[in-house]
Amino acid sequence: MFADPEALYRQTTAASRALHEKAVAVMPGGTTRTTTYFDPYPLYIERGEGCRVWDADGTERIDMLGNYTAMILGHAHxxxxxxxxxxxxxxxxxxxxxxxxxxxxxxxxxxxxxxxxxxxxxxxxxxxxxxxxxxxxxxxxxxxxxxxxxxxxxxxxxxxxxxxxxxxxxxxxxxxxxxxxxxxxxxxxxxxxxxxxxxxxxxxxxxxxxxxxxxxxxxxxxxxxxxxxxxxxxxxxxxxxxxxxxxxxxxxxxxxxxxxxxxxxxxxxxxxxxxxxxxxxxxxxxxxxxxxxxxxxxxxxxxxxxxxxxxxxxxxxxxxxxxxxxxxxxxLTPDVYEDLNRKGARVCEQLTEVFASHGVAVQVNGAGSMLALHFTSAPVVDYRTMAAANKKRTRELFLGLVNHGVLMAPRAMGALSTPMAEPDIQEFIDAVDTVVAEQRPRWESES
Ligand SMILES: Cc1ncc(COP(=O)(O)O)c(C=O)c1O
Structure with a gap:
């Protein structure tokens, strides 16, 4: 049996599930923002501080998305x-x-x-x-x-x-x-x-x-x-x-x-x-x-x-x-941008190393303090090359990361924030390593 990220997600997010059950009665799909919905139901986040967020079950995660790049200083600066x-x-x-x-x-x-x-x-x-x-x-x-x-x-x-x-x-x-x-x-x-x-x-x-x-x-x-x-x-x-x-x-x-x-x-x-x-x-x-x-x-x-x-x-x-x-x-002084961009470049390098060590084909697209992962062996330079990537793997990576303490975009896009220090970044890289190790047998069996 392969690790099933959705089953684990369901097991560990009871409060989000309960909120979603209430929410579907009053909002289509139980959410008011399509981009925060994902299958089987979205996470309901209650609070954030620095580069961390806590969901309705009290589970802490590194926020690698920062409200789709908006929270450059992290939460509650x-x-x-x-x-x-x-x-x-x-x-x-x-x-x-x-x-x-x-x-x-x-x-x-x-x-x-x-x-x-x-x-x-x-x-x-x-x-x-x-x-x-x-x-x-x-x-x-x-x-x-x-x-x-x-x-x-x-x-x-x-x-x-x-x-x-x-x-x-x-x-x-x-x-x-x-x-x-x-x-x-x-x-x-x-x-x-x-x-x-x-x-x-x-x-x-x-x-x-x-x-x-x-x-x-x-x-x-x-x-x-x-x-x-x-x-x-x-x-x-x-x-x-x-x-x-x-x-x-x-x-x-x-x-x-x-x-x-x-x-x-x-x-x-x-x-x-x-x-x-x-x-x-x-x-x-x-x-x-x-x-x-x-x-x-x-x-x-x-x-x-x-x-x-x-x-x-x-x-x-x-x-x-x-x-x-x-x-x-x-x-946001010039030094702050430089520091964030340096960290962004380093994260992309580390991610590339992680995927290479598992022999999984991926494109790590990075720019400044933003990144996105695309499961394809060809460089992603436009819409068509992006659309050719394997979306099922993206979902499994995303849900796996949620299970291992990281919030990214469901399409595996992320952004760094200034409160992220080396240990936070290492935690993110380690989580990716763990999820890829878990999912690789499934991915190999399907390819
Ligand atoms: C480049 C770009 N333009 C416009 C928008 C729309 O912004 P908003 O979600 O604030 O309406 C977004 C949102 O992500 C965006 O990324």
């Missing part, structure tokens, strides 16, 4: 808690501008040279939605080009070709726009141009063909949730050159990749977009996101001009989120 506490006591929301939004906006514009101005919103979804609208308004063109396998949230324009069935997605050089969700409107498919990631020739040819109707090209310079796949410098430079030539806006979605350097991935690559979207770390764990960029584009949001793009939002610039975000971002 004293300075962030203090900033939130202080602001909560002073009031949590006003129908007025507030001083902290000016501080956080200034910090972001100072750190990211391409940001002449920013606007806050509450989620990465809103940030990409507004950036796309801004691009359409600025250029007067309707279409948005995006990468197959990229992720930009859950609005209608975003729910296209993030995870298409490869058999229905056309040729790798000319992907077809496919809906990611039931209910994605036909117009979103018609107005979306899908580009192959890391394929400069094919992407450029499509952009040139569509240029007359194209408002923007949006991409993650490092695909995050879709498998931690960095763009090549050549790819980004090619996109920059062709979009500049054709007056199409280039939008970098740095909701995740902003954690790789003080100025985000655009700083690492030395490629400057017209617009940038941010989220996750800039809210210090609270729902904050932003979009920003060139002054002449952002100007369209200025209520002093007519016409302008109205950007309502009860919680835009919410003082609680601004306080948590500002406290977090001020902790």
């Amino acid at each position: 004293p300075k962030v808690v203090e900033a939130i506490r202080k602001q909560a006591a002073r009031g949590t929301g006003f129908a007025a501008a507030n001083p902290i939004e000016v501080q956080l906006a200034t910090l972001l514009c100072e750190r990211v040279p391409s940001l002449d101005a920013v606007r806050f919103c509450n989620s990465g979804t809103e940030a990409t939605m507004f950036a796309m609208r801004l691009a359409r308004a600025f250029t007067g063109r309707p279409k948005i080009a995006r990468m197959e396998g990229g992720y930009h949230g859950t609005h209608d324009y975003a729910e296209v070709s993030t995870h298409p069935a490869v058999a229905e997605a056309g040729s790798p050089d000319a992907p077809i726009a496919r809906p990611d969700s039931m209910g994605t409107p036909d117009w979103a498919l018609e107005q979306t141009v899908v580009l192959p990631f890391n394929n400069p020739d094919a992407a450029e040819a499509i952009i040139r063909r569509e240029a007359g109707e194209l408002a923007a090209v949006i991409l993650e310079p490092i695909i995050g949730a879709g498998g931690v796949i960095p763009a090549t410098v050549e790819f980004l430079e090619r996109l920059r050159n062709v979009t500049r030539e054709l007056a199409v806006l280039l939008i970098f979605d740095e909701v995740i990749s902003f954690r790789v350097a003080p100025g985000g991935a655009q700083q690492l690559y030395g490629v400057t977009p017209d617009l940038t979207t941010l989220g996750k770390i800039i809210g210090g764990g609270l729902p904050v996101a932003a979009f920003g960029g060139r002054a002449d584009v952002m100007e369209l949001l200025d209520p002093r001009r007519e016409p302008n793009i109205a950007q309502g939002g009860t919680y835009n610039g919410n003082p609680l989120g601004m306080a948590a975000g500002y406290a977090t971002m001020t902790e």
Whole structure:
């Protein structure tokens, strides 16, 4: 008999199971966030501190995901808690501008040279939605080009070709726009141009063909949730050159990749977009996101001009989120990024060694302090190479790690946080080693 990670999970998570049984009566699938659901039922986490979380059964785990990369300082960082506490006591929301939004906006514009101005919103979804609208308004063109396998949230324009069935997605050089969700409107498919990631020739040819109707090209310079796949410098430079030539806006979605350097991935690559979207770390764990960029584009949001793009939002610039975000971002000095990235590179090396020692084919995709594991022997450089990986093994690894004290994303993506010290990292590596040793006989029998 092979070790069955699901059976052990069921045995050790009775409180989560009980909560789930209650939850399914009031929420579809017993959860309010698809990305936190996994089979047979999700973990219910009660608290976190540093790089550790405790589930409803009181079981402690290393948090290798940090709310999908958002918790870069770990949980309940004293300075962030203090900033939130202080602001909560002073009031949590006003129908007025507030001083902290000016501080956080200034910090972001100072750190990211391409940001002449920013606007806050509450989620990465809103940030990409507004950036796309801004691009359409600025250029007067309707279409948005995006990468197959990229992720930009859950609005209608975003729910296209993030995870298409490869058999229905056309040729790798000319992907077809496919809906990611039931209910994605036909117009979103018609107005979306899908580009192959890391394929400069094919992407450029499509952009040139569509240029007359194209408002923007949006991409993650490092695909995050879709498998931690960095763009090549050549790819980004090619996109920059062709979009500049054709007056199409280039939008970098740095909701995740902003954690790789003080100025985000655009700083690492030395490629400057017209617009940038941010989220996750800039809210210090609270729902904050932003979009920003060139002054002449952002100007369209200025209520002093007519016409302008109205950007309502009860919680835009919410003082609680601004306080948590500002406290977090001020902790993130250049040294902190360097240290995290060094640890990230080391973890990837160690993981590669572990899998090699077991003779299990895997791709360890790393970028800065993020990583993802793909069970395939071919390098994962785009959606199609990622989609070819063995997903069953990913699930068994994920559940096995949950059983051995580690929380990653069900798709085996992870992110480091600053409280992680060498012993924490070693604990993670040891857990991977144990799970691979347990699962290898099953994997060998199935291959
Ligand atoms: C690159 C990217 N863009 C946008 C989003 C959407 O952000 P949110 O979940 O805050 O709506 C995400 C979320 O993971 C993301 O990774």
